[in-house]
Amino acid sequence: MFNLCMFTGDATSKESSPFINSSTSDVEKSQQYDGKNMALFEEEMDTSPMVSSLLSSLANYSNLTQGSKEHEEAENNEEARKKTVQAPRMGTLMGVYLPCMQNILGVILFLRMTWLVGAGGVLGTFIIVFMCCSTTMLTAISMSAIATNGVVPAGGSYYMISRSLGPEFGGAVGICFYLGTTFAGAMYILGCIEILLIYIVPAAAIFKMEGLEGAEAEAALLNNMRVYGTIVLSFMALVVFVGVKYVNKLALVFLACVILSILAVYAGVIKTSFDPPFFPVCLLGNRTLVSKGFDICAKTIEQGNATVTTKLWRAFCDSEFLNATCDEYFTSNNVSQIQGIPGITSGILAVIYIFTIFQLFQLMKIIFLFGEGVNGNLVIGTLAWPSPWVIVFGSFFSTCGAGLQSLTGAPRLLQAIARDSIIPFLRVFGHGKANGEPTWALLLTACICETGILIASLDAVAPILSMFFLMCYMFVNLACALQTLLRTPNWRPRFKFYHWALSLLGMSLCLTLMFLCSWYYAIVAMVIASCIYKYIEFCGAEKEWGDGIRGISLSAARYALMRLEEGPPHTKNWRPQILVLMSLDGEQSVEQPRLLSLTSQLKAGKGLTIVGACVEGTYLNNQPQRIKAELLKLMEVEKVKGFSQVVISSNLRDATSHLIQAGGLGGLRHNTVLVSFPKNWKQAEEHHRCRNFIEVVRETTAAHLALLVTKNISAYPSNGERFTEGHIDVWWIVHDGGLLMLLPFLLRQHKVWRKCKIRIFTVAQMDDNSIQMKKDLMTFLYHLRFDAEVEVVEMHDSDISAYTYEKTLVMEQRSQILKEMHLTKNEREREVQLIQGKNATPTPTSPTSPTAPTPAAVTPGEEVQMTWTDETEKTNNPAVANPESVKDMFNMKPNQSNFRRMHHAQELNGVIVKKSKEAKLVLLNMPGPPKNRNGEENYMEFLEVLTEGLNRVLLVRGGGREVITIYS
Template sequence: DKYGDSIGGALIVGKLAWPHEWVIMIGAFLSTMGAGLQSLTGAPRLFQAIAKDNIVPFLRVFSVTTKHGEPFRALLLTAFITELGILVGNLDYIAPIITMFFLMCYGFVNMACALQTLLQTPNWRPRFKYYHWTLSLIGLTLCIVLMFISSWYFALTAIALAFCIYKYIEYKGAEQEWGDGIRGLAMSAARYSLLRLQAGPPHTKNWRPQLLVLMKLDEQLQPKYPRMVLFASQLKAGKGLVLVNSVLAGQFRDRYPDAQASKQSLMNLIKAYGVKGFSDVSIANDVSEGLCQLIQNAGLGGLKHNTVVLGWPYGWRHDADERSYKVFLETVKNVGAAQMALLVPKGINQFPDAGAKAKGTIDVWWIVHDGGLLMLLPFLLRQDRTWKNCTLRIFTVAQTEDNSIQMKKDLQTYLYQLRIEADVDVVEMSNQDISAYTYERTLMMEQRTDMLSKIRDQQTENRSSGRSAKITLSTVPEESSTDHDNTEIPEGPADKSQFTFTPQDAKKLIGKMKKPDKENVRRMHTAVRLNEHIVEKSHGAQLVILNLPAPPRSAAGAENYMEFLEVLTEGLERVLMVRGSGREVITIYS
């Protein structure tokens, strides 16, 4: 008897009321009238306030008020929604909808209180001294249970609608920031994860390159080689850590604005390439020392880099300032001392741009075992769509007395156990006599070293005597590169202190000077012969990956080391030189 037909349509509760049934009738009327007036005055103003704060962007049209401050548009929308409920004409259909949203409102308030307490937010200071977060949790649980008891399909619909509104606000971004409990929860989870990561070094099975990209800036404080960031993104395939850092030379107090502008440039570059990473710029009196500090201290806790990406010092041959390559060498040594892996891309401007798809081969010249990093890098690169269509070829070098057939079988077995598909080839290097070309290249190298030393001495004398000189280093044909042009360093009007060095001069000096150093000749011979094989086999490869030799321990061989690297990579468009960290990064079980 839902509608009271047995008692003539009267209220059953009214019949039971004392002293008269009109007590219930009047009370229900006054309660309904009060709730209606409250909704009439409160709902439109609340709606207008939400629209004015631009929390939900598409409701901005309802933020307008009249000259008396009345939310007229919000009032019209409220009246329209109310009229729809009246037209339904059945309270049993309307009540579940209203119940869901009221229960959701109370549930979210309880959830916010519980989160604020659990996260120990400083601005959460409840006045009720007997409050405990379990009370809020119980209230949230009861609200959810009552929602599903009332109507499970209406409950699911209301939850889905609330989730869509939240994601819309998160996507569009509210102009007013009122705080976010989820953000506090994320910070707490991040702190917990960092403490877990700090427990110890990762196992070989969990090793992956966490990259620190050392970016060089130009005079306008813009990234000089932006494709280094793109290459790091391709290597990571969107996973792991990417830090893009740089160092400015000078005093912190003087260059702090420049550092902030540079940091913004790096952030814009990261966003432009869609890289998930962080950027920062440091200031140091000495660039080498600043880079060393970054290698030591970049990252946070267990979330630190284990691989450094360092740009090649293009144009170092034509720069009389020895700092152009000494910063590079010092950084290479510091990375090795920190037991981190090092990646040096050469010809970075020729690397594939964003959206391009390379087709061909990735050739790995495996000369020194470095813990498997040379095997792992091409596999990671091929996970990115840019390098996905490339096939992998692995070359190893053998002497004439080595068993090349057995070496090839062993390497194929090793790759099979690593579950890496690649073509294997063994290149034999014969112990042939050192050619005249090798002597000439060695002599050119030593002559250039002597010439630059004289230039620096002359510059020192000129500064002390007040004179100036114009220094011109002519381009050597074997040293041409697509990444730099000839460099001239004007320092005032030219005088007799002018030095010019060309390969033709070297040929004239062969008979006049003493023979080149035997150790330099031996190293140059190895570099020339190996370069001949690499160019012969990999001249058409999309990328050549090879070992980066160990840097010299003394400063005397710095320029010779750079020359060896130039000879080793001569004639190759894209090269990635790799130096491992000294630990295994891939095993047959990982």
């Protein structure tokens, strides 16, 4: 947890460089560390503080929010603002035990526990209470483990979940926890109003319920709850707004009332064991009767010598006479009055006295609801000693205190979420008053709480907050289990009495209770949490908290890499794992960002993408970080999902070789290299790019990697462009694995190329049956499930034109000059211009080449005229060879192999230009590099001639293995 500490002092972090920025003079440094015996490390003090300052910062670190004492000092004492705020030390009793007791012993205990016993019976109630208590106990164990695994700042459960499961889970569950706490405030306020209007001052009801029955009486009660609930909420919100110090002071008073009420109940238990109270319950058959509307538990009574009917008779019969028509159940059952719970207190306390469960189970059907069987009195209050009013007022103050606690805690939870900035539109709620009070969060909390009050029904609000709380508890258990199973090095809780199995059991219980309580509320809560999760994920949670989800990703990646075979995958599993080689300019900026556009358009392959850059220099500076940041930014702009890697070496060619060799990890390595064809490679200052490109071709060939070379990359479309029509032409000259046909299929999955059609051309020689070739190719594409047009192009043998002879001669002469003459830049250009000028004669034509083009570098009628003097010759070119060697170059004859290659390149280029000049993209096989390094410049010239006159060209060289198959 050392990353939490904050260092104080005059030292300034030098983020611009990983090394010491010598802005402080040696004299100042020597004075600063004089007498500390740190001279050996004084040069590192800017980035590495002394251990003493580190320990001091850790010891004095405080992450707790200000409490009531600090707020009071800030508001009432001007000098206190200048003092260092000390975190309050409330202790276990006042800070944990008593507040939890106030929430547990609240509205549910006083108002609904007896109802639960009456509705479900003692055994059913025991099972429900046992499950709920087990859930809270297991969650408390998990929370204790997380809370003791380092310091937990403001935010409570939200902080634990977010830092354990990540910002997405933390934000989703945190919002649900906030909503649960807010609706809990509404529930407590409704409970407070229910006690006030039913048990304390029923006459205060604005909407009178006397004389109303059924739905009308319930509607009147709900309207009273809404009116008084809004008034109480406004008062409580005002108290919280004025200052949390008043809430803490009132909390102690309310808590004392709760404790007194509980003691009164147990005192009543002791008393009733010697003097049981009289609980008269009127039964009709085996059903309890609501003790309203009648005063005598009998059908008839004797008055004098006459038998008369009672009010109970009139409730079930159509008249007061004995011959009246009555309800069948009323006439077939007897009316009796019994003791409600003989010899014991109530259903809630019966759970404690296990030995009476069987006896109470026999009387389960006569347990009453809401105290209706005892004249509407509070059941648990009837048992209290010395007076039932102790319980009435105790429960009233308990609900008030719990409501204030909810209105105090919920805004602070929302403020903690807002300050983490994981949900952008909630950032405004991270601000508040100068002392840190969450004013805006309190306003939103009050509005949401008012929504719960307008629902008005305590039984309708309780399941809502139960869903949110259970979801929070579920993820607390999940976080503990996850951290334990992952065995992360930072998982070292001081609380040792936990186990991952207990956490998983607690999580299962939470999920079970959610669906047992209300399956549709559970689904709604999960949908809300899922929407928040996806929203945070969509907005891009930039927080990195070392959470367990990323731990799962790391473990899963390690497991997958260990299982992934080092060898090549099966053909059905082959996909382009691309290493993109980005070239940099003199300012170390990316030259061809469109390479990333093409990479993004190939993402349908769902393979690995590594964007790499090679830099010539040393690693001892922060240049790699800047270049990597630029690559990541470009990847984000172009929507390329992958990794970036920067390699620095003293030699650019070695850096490229290292990147090709060392990219990837284990079996997850690149199998394809994407590079751009070097521009202006004929210029002398760009000659190193030419050599580096050829080395890339050689090394990918040696490593059995596929190679993609883009020509005219600046003309490639961006991700925002759309081709509404056009063709992607594939020139299948030789078969080297099928990558040439797989690439257009992948490109058409992207919206840029989706409306383009694929055409596949193949070349037939004189002795080939072009018709049969077309049929076979169509059959092959059918089995490959490729939809493409097919055309077979016939190339006939032709005579070598004079233009081909001349172009080959110029190529070899230029190559010879660059190799044998050690000239300066200007002199190399001068020699090349002389050769081109000498050969700049009108291009002859032949029957096979009627429209042979003139080389772009040579214009008929133009010659370069230069005058040399002996002084200039000796001064500027001391290392030049004998002038006779230059004259010999004018008399040299082209190599026959180069002659044939140049001829083939020109012939093939002519066919391609004729068929595919208007194509949106042309893919064709890339010739292999020369085995002899003496012909490297000639190889570049062949590629230039082959692609001349085409707009966008993608040269493809397979890796030597099949990448497509006809089998499923």
